[in-house]
Amino acid sequence: MSRQQPLQEPTFLILTALAAGPQHGYGIMTDVAQISSERVRLRAGTLYAALDRLSGDGLVDVDREEIVDGRLRRYYRLTPAGSGRLAEEAQRLRSNASVAASRLRKLGTGLAGGTA
Amino acid sequence: MHTSALERRYRRLLAWYPAAHRLAYGDEMIGVLLTSARDGQRRPSLPDALDLALGGLRIRLRPFLTGRFGPSFADALAVFSLAVPAIWLIVLGVLETTTAYHAVSHGETVRPSMYLLLAVPVLLAILTIVPIVLAWRGKRVAAAVVAFIPAALYTALAFAPPTNNPAAFGSFDSLLAVLQVVALAISPGPRRGAQVMTARTWAVVGATGLAMSVPLVPGLVRLPVGTGAAIFAGVAVAAAAGLMVTLPAAVAARLIGLAAAPAYLAGVSIATAYFEVRNPLVSLSYAIVYLPALAIAVLTGVLGWLGTRRKLTPAP
Numbered sequence: 001m002s003r004q005q006p007l008q009e010p011t012f013l014i015l016t017a018l019a020a021g022p023q024h025g026y027g028i029m030t031d032v033a034q035i036s037s038e039r040v041r042l043r044a045g046t047l048y049a050a051l052d053r054l055s056g057d058g059l060v061d062v063d064r065e066e067i068v069d070g071r072l073r074r075y076y077r078l079t080p081a082g083s084g085r086l087a088e089e090a091q092r093l094r095s096n097a098s099v100a101a102s103r104l105r106k107l108g109t110g111l112a113g114g115t116a
Numbered sequence: 117m118h119t120s121a122l123e124r125r126y127r128r129l130l131a132w133y134p135a136a137h138r139l140a141y142g143d144e145m146i147g148v149l150l151t152s153a154r155d156g157q158r159r160p161s162l163p164d165a166l167d168l169a170l171g172g173l174r175i176r177l178r179p180f181l182t183g184r185f186g187p188s189f190a191d192a193l194a195v196f197s198l199a200v201p202a203i204w205l206i207v208l209g210v211l212e213t214t215t216a217y218h219a220v221s222h223g224e225t226v227r228p229s230m231y232l233l234l235a236v237p238v239l240l241a242i243l244t245i246v247p248i249v250l251a252w253r254g255k256r257v258a259a260a261v262v263a264f265i266p267a268a269l270y271t272a273l274a275f276a277p278p279t280n281n282p283a284a285f286g287s288f289d290s291l292l293a294v295l296q297v298v299a300l301a302i303s304p305g306p307r308r309g310a311q312v313m314t315a316r317t318w319a320v321v322g323a324t325g326l327a328m329s330v331p332l333v334p335g336l337v338r339l340p341v342g343t344g345a346a347i348f349a350g351v352a353v354a355a356a357a358g359l360m361v362t363l364p365a366a367v368a369a370r371l372i373g374l375a376a377a378p379a380y381l382a383g384v385s386i387a388t389a390y391f392e393v394r395n396p397l398v399s400l401s402y403a404i405v406y407l408p409a410l411a412i413a414v415l416t417g418v419l420g421w422l423g424t425r426r427k428l429t430p431a432p
Contacts, residue, residue, distance in 0.1 A: 026147070049175050
């Protein structure tokens with residue numbers, strides 16, 4: 001598979017939430033808020049636009065449906081392609097972060113004690 | 117009680133979404149929205165309402181951004197790329213023939229300048245046919261480029277100050293021509309259009325072209341004010357009904373949607389052609405129908421073009 005566009009953060013967080021196992025829409029919303037330390041708060045419109053796109057791209061799939069209090073609750077899970085894409089993205093972020101960290105360390109020694 | 121009022125309001129906001137999306141996710145989204153609502157909340161919060169609107173727009177725009185149109189919309193554009201020029205050529209042909217006949221039968225002397233005037237419609241006909249032939253042979257870019265010439269011409273006319281142009285002729289031609297460029301550039305094209313159209317669709321197209329020529333034929337133009345427009349409106353309704361009957365319903369509905377704004381503008385043009393003064397209806401139609409429709413058509417074309425290019429180019 002050729003290299004792809006970086007995932008947008010909400011998409012990355014949705015896939016990360018589903019990496020813990022199948023979840024329903026509201027579960028994904030609360031999980032994403034928790035993973036991002038409440039920084040990213042998905043709303044229904046954004047979430048379902050993303051889920052629809054991710055389903056279309058074959059990265060998530062419907063796991064099962066339940067009726068709770070007379071309402072449809074649909075659980076989503078990562079497909080193998082979805083976990084592959086998430087792993088690729090995690091690797092990309094990790095390598096960027098490690099380069100940044102190592103350069104900052106050098107910068108830190110170079111600038112020890114000096115401020116602007 | 118509170119919940120049901122809130123639910124009703126949320127359901128109203130789901131109108132931002134295409135019907136297929138509502139069918140697939142509507143109940144689920146309502147469930148999530150109601151679960152996240154505060155106790156006693158009666159109205160959707162502003163951020164939620166905005167998010168729903170943006171989510172709906174994003175989904176509606178997605179086909180253009182990805183170049184993945186629904187098959188019905190792509191087919192409607194394909195039929196458009198063939199049927200609209202066919203109607204236009206019939207109108208042009210009838211108009212030129214009857215004008216020449218009218219001139220000759222009224223004993224007008226044939227002057228060289230009349231040949232020059234005749235050259236204009238012939239040139240327009242060539243500029244209409246050539247793109248279709250090119251697109252038929254799979255030369256999509258060349259087709260769109262040639263079709264762009266009349267589109268630019270009509271659009272320039274539509275934007276020209278309406279000094280002795282009280283009916284703002286140009287606005288509906290401009291919109292049709294721009295839509296034709298879009299159809300040629302981003303749809304499967306006229307060859308696919310011909311596959312979708314049946315013999316009965318061709319009959320509807322032919323009859324529409326002939327009927328639309330009627331209010332324009334010299335000698336008939338002294339109809340009472342508005343009669344031409346009434347004839348035109350009748351023809352438009354009959355054409356729409358004919359398309360619904362002879363094409364798959366989803367394709368016909370989208371095709372009618374594509375033709376609605378230019379057809380309305382054409383009707384206004386004909387209705388006001390009888391007035392020598394500028395008519396407020398024209399200026400209003402120009403501002404609230406022509407300009408937005410033109411902007412949407414151009415945006416659709418550009419985004420669709422980028423989308424199809426992205427789809428055709430292998431990922432870097």
